Amino acid sequence: MADKRLAIVHVAYGAVGQRQNRRSLSFYFEPRSFNSHTHGRDSANKEPWTTRYGAQQDLGYTGPLSFSHFPYTRCLEDPSQLFDIAIIGFPFDTTTSYRPGARFGPFAIRSGSRRQHARGYTLTWGTSPYDLGAGLHDCGDVPLSAYDNAKAIDQMEAAYTTLLSRPVLGGTNEAYKSQTAAISLDGKEHPRIVTLGGDHTIVIHFDAHLDTWPPSGTTGQERITHGTFFAVAAEENLMTNTSIHAGIRCKMAGIQDVEHDDAVGFQVISTDDIDDYGINNIVKKIRQRIGNSPVYLSLDIDVVDPALAPATGTPETGGWTTREVKRIIRGLSGLNFVGADIVEVAPAYDSADVTGIAAADIVHDFLTMLQLAEPPVPHKGPFSLEDLKYP
Incomplete structure (x- = not known):
């Protein structure tokens, strides 16, 4: 059986997130014997994104620009x-x-x-x-x-x-x-x-x-x-x-x-x-x-x-x-x-x-x-006209 382990060229000291990305990628390339020691991670990682996390939502700082x-x-x-x-x-x-x-x-x-x-x-x-x-x-x-x-x-x-x-x-x-x-x-x-x-x-x-x-x-x-x-x-x-x-x-x-x-x-x-x-x-x-x-x-x-x-x-x-x-x-x-x-x-x-x-x-x-028929009612905070007077 051919060795399908992923070869990684490490050019810098990666951050924790980068190391985790390499672990996720290696799941699909490494031999089964390696996956048998991942404490249940094997079956969970085979589930598609939508099953595990739902929709691919845009965050405030992600997604196409509109x-x-x-x-x-x-x-x-x-x-x-x-x-x-x-x-x-x-x-x-x-x-x-x-x-x-x-x-x-x-x-x-x-x-x-x-x-x-x-x-x-x-x-x-x-x-x-x-x-x-x-x-x-x-x-x-x-x-x-x-x-x-x-x-x-x-x-x-x-x-x-x-x-x-x-x-x-x-x-x-x-x-x-x-x-x-x-x-x-x-x-x-x-x-x-x-x-x-x-x-x-x-x-x-x-x-x-x-x-x-x-x-x-x-x-x-x-x-x-x-x-x-x-x-x-x-x-x-x-x-x-x-x-x-x-x-x-x-x-x-x-x-x-x-x-x-x-x-x-x-x-x-x-x-x-x-x-x-x-x-x-x-x-x-x-x-x-x-x-x-x-x-x-x-x-x-x-x-x-x-x-x-x-x-x-x-x-x-x-x-x-x-x-x-x-x-x-x-x-x-x-x-x-x-x-x-x-x-x-x-x-x-x-x-x-x-x-x-x-x-x-x-x-x-x-x-x-553009969608309102009249100006909004001003927000009423915890103040009164008496609060406008100096003590």
Whole structure:
């Protein structure tokens, strides 16, 4: 009988786990006489994985990379794949005016979301977006041109058209389903899309920058950039006069930039307004501005202070905290959202993945916000108004 013992080349002092792996492998190669002395290990190790341990579950740090371990499909090439809310990546950064790298943003945001799915419930929302009944799916990334901006923009439009034109999956959230039908032009239910990456109807725009610079007034080399897209949208009659910025604090060329922003159709909430008026009044102002109109939420990660989210192309100091942004988002639940995006995450400038994790956490809030008919009831801790008074 041939000797079937496994030959092992030992090139380093292995850890305990590595030695155990060699023992497991050797079980299938070593002679039977050796196995007879394994104290019962022979029969147990012949059982398949599912018998001994059950399903091959993904841990928070394992498995294929999709947002929050969602089911993943290349939806653009698979018309049979239906969903209620889709995650789609736009790996694009060739219109940036300062630091590039946002094309890697979708990957960083997905990576930052790995721990979310198994523990989606939060005190602040009082629910989990994964338990609200909408069919959630990751549709992968759009393969956008890195060489031709005009082609990339056409590819973005084609991707949106392809995904939005298909019917919804038809989850169990009836309030969500009726809301999507009410705001569509054809009166039918359509899916919503949350976009990761890219460069930014009625718009709620969370950003440090206006992004309404005149198309001919920046470099003179390109009309459509990450700082002009709202102005171009206004020129194409895609904007109404009921949009609003939140978190603005950038430096400008002069008062003419503010005047042009007003002409495009935006009101401005500055970063400092949160200190003067508080979060509740900011939420109230946004809701009054939007009313019952269909609205798209675009959040540039640089609305968050760079001390908390450094990985972005044009950082501005003095921003809002992640907690403040998340509280405002909760207060916007129930508006007629047609979709949302989070952009400008450039992970090359990150530290310990904090920006990717923050962005993924905000997307988690988006997914809950899109499914609720009204803001959540605030968590009631063990405090009262009397606790606000000094002793």
